Amino acid sequence: MQHRILGDNDCPILEISLNPGERVKIERGSMAYMAGVELQGKMNSGANGGGLGGLLSAVGRSLASGESMFITEAIGVANGGRIGVAPSIPGKIVRLEIGERQYRLNTGAFLAGDSTVNYAMKMQDLGKAFFGGTGGLFVMESQGQGDLFVNAFGDLLELEVHPDSPLTIDNDHVVAWDRGLDYHISIASGTFGFTTGEGLVNRFIGEGKVYIQTRNLSSLASALPIARNNKNNGKGGFGL
Secondary structure, eight states: OEEEEESOSSSOEEEEEEOTTOEEEEOTTOEEEEESEEEEEEEOOGGGOSHHHHHHHHHHHHHHHOOOSEEEEEEEOSTTEEEEEOOSSSBOEEEEEESSSOEEEOTTOEEEEETTEEEEEEEOOHHHHHHOSSSTTEEEEEEESEEEEEEOSBOEEEEEEBTTBOEEEEGGGEEEEETTOEEEEEEOBSGGGBTTSOOEEEEEESSEEEEEESSOHHHHHHHHHHHHHHHHTTSOOSOO
């Protein structure tokens, strides 16, 4: 799959070139433009295929993880086919090479992937599911071989985890992590865990990589009503 990332780091677009018959999976609703490409909507049923089994699998994924029941497949139908794929949030796009290394993805991280890259839903223990932020009861785990593109809110940083130095990361900043890493979701600190304002954190243990986003959607969502109230009260704000 030939690709290029256009624009700046704040608001990039992933442009994918497709020869006739070539296919890629893209996040539902992410197409910005296309030429010589056809789109098909398919049930998000992973390796289970179509039919009743595929439908039940797609429904199960949607209920357990908050994913859409459907995924879009882009198919090249003419020479020089191309499609521009735009993330729903402003921030960096990064290619992950899938094969020898497999990843687990946070909710909303998937943007596009080779037709040879699939993913399965892996059940978390109830403690992780209860705290949420990484897919609810299930998390997405990559399979196969090829390119997988993820997007972040803000920039996207690659951090190393080593057995002698576990890494603690705010839950809302986690984008993707090595499948082999163990992780534990807990409350950060303080009485009932929230006196520091940090909320939930992931503690990664083992050897591997974690990708984090430099901005936090939950923090932004919390700040917007405050800014609106400040403006209404004559205290400035973000001009909303």
